[in-house]
Amino acid sequence: MDGTSFASATRLVAEREIGSFVRMKGFWVGFGLLLVGLFALAVLPTVFGGGRSAVAAVGQEALAALRDADLEVREAADRAEAERLVRSEEVDAAVVAEGSGVRVVALSDPPVEVVAALRTAPPVDLLDPSEVGQGVRQLVIMAFAMVFMMFGMGGSAIAQSTVTEKQTRIVEILVATVPIRALLAGKIVGHALLTIGQVVVLAVAAPIALRLGGHEELLALVAPAIGWFVPFLVFGFVLLAAMWAVAGAAVSRQEDLGSSMGLVLLLTIGPYVAVMALSDNATAMAVLSYVPFSAAIAMPVRLFAQEAQAWEAVLSLGVLAGAVVLVVMLAARLYAGSLMHTGGKVGLAKAWNRGE
Template sequence: MNGMLLVAGREIRTQVRTKGFFVGLAVTVVLIVGITLAPKLFGGPDSYTIGLVNSQELAVHGGGDTEIEWRTFSDEATARRAVLDGDVDAAMIGGTAGIRVLSDGEIDSELGLMLQAAHREAQIQAAGVRTTPLSMESIGADTRYEETRSQMAFMLVLILFMLVVGTPMMVAMGVVEEKGSRIVEILFTSVRPWQLLGGKVLGLGVVGLINLVVVLAAGLGAAFASGLAVDFPPGMAGIVAGIVVWFVLGYAFFAAVAAALASLVSRQEEVGNVLTPMTMTMFASYGVAFFAAKEPTSLVATIASYVPPFSSMVMPVRATAAATPAWEILLSGALMVVAVAAMVLFAGRVYERAVLRTGARVRLREVVGSR
């Protein structure tokens, strides 16, 4: 065990000391923060300023936290100048023919709809007609957080794809580098094969976990700073914890596969070809997870969330996009744990028997069938 921890420590120190680690992490953080803030930055203004000339304020009801500020002008010319200078978003000009709304270019669609509705309501009340608001009552599932859950799920797909795909690749490249340079032969004099393999997987897993935690913290921090966190669904702590657990399971499975397949070759140029089955599985998992972010209750998403290794990406996305019963998550997790244990044992056997065989590519069936 001490040997495995020593190898893990070496892998962690080697990775976190490189410029590439910090540059890659910084780029990912900027990307996630940008995606998080995009709805706030490009979703239109939260407040409008409207000028008044010979007109009264309207009872405008905006969506969400939209606020209306009113400014009174003495004449139309002054109001026109204020609109063109950008001091007000629009100006309401009263007259015998009714009220005209002036704007610099096409009026903001949201503001136009609010003014039309408020003006209509004012006319109805002036005619002495009493109106009562509609009482909205949902008798189905709670859909208040549906849009937020969907947006979070799409972001999660991107995060898991970058980390679950990228980190096992590092394991594969490390295995081939040690085998091709024959350093592995020297290392085996100090540690056992399972300790070297386990330490490499553990160490690079910690590096991937650091990336995940930093990215999640950056995304959540941006959401709280921008006020978007008020739309978070209940149980966010459980969702975040689940993401971390599913990343660990997915990484462990694919890292074991990467190590086993990479031990079959001795040159870096051959890594891409030998890892083709794994990369195809990863991309298929990504595709299903992307679909699950949009249709979390579909039959495809439900079935895939139970099938390892697809479940490592699909289930956390599905549980984020829609409320999922705890027993389904636990069952999926148990199946994934079994799959990880089986793959780790299989990968350890392949690695131990193939990593010392340099030269031509080793066939997997030869390694598995040998004693």
């Protein structure tokens, strides 16, 4: 089959996959819940969280200055203890007596509520002006990791549709008119386009949600990372989608699908667990940002925390793209060698030999 015919067949299969999914209520309900969760995560803490800001006070002058303030005041023995409380984020800021006045100490941004509570605007010392707070960092890591894992797990639909086509013998009709490799390409392209559409909507909705929640400063920090996260997520999804397709082609019944999904599940959930567990280890995060299966989470997180340069992101994306090409080529042969197999699970070695 020539290139034009292959492209036409791929487009036909992709349109079929997209059409079948956009007609499913579950698809829209799931995506709608994801959007609702995004806005809830950004807005609800502002609406219901609030509470009083916690502040450490050092010296009687500081305690007197905060006496009438609507703040949760915690007395600290000296400035060193106050700075420790600020760095550990046990308090939002510290007010330290200095001569006849006071000085405010904060982590990365001037504490507007604390400064406003004082009668005169005091000088503000920032311990780490470029530092991203640990709480914010963990929230961003969780958001990136959860979105990647959800879309990665969504690729299981490719495996389910593949084994359903085998079980109902529809695949025999499909391969009579469409080359097997075009069938695989169409499935990957169709689901990748669905993913791109959803990711673009999320990328547009995220800044809106952050603004509604009053997180403009966080938006300025996270916006570049979101811009990088989109291509990383798309490439990462294609990488997993090819593997999900092989997992579906390797078995003949839905009941057997679990036996072929173990590796793909590990490579989908593993990066989430690894990044969450090692997020405080700069060396480990640097390594994870160049491993294809975890780069989609680790590199945007490092960019957000200002721990990586743009050239590192380009290099990481290049490594991921190269891995996608290699895995898709391998998956095409395995898919071709296992799709028409019936009567149980086919081993990878047998599928490889039959896919020549």
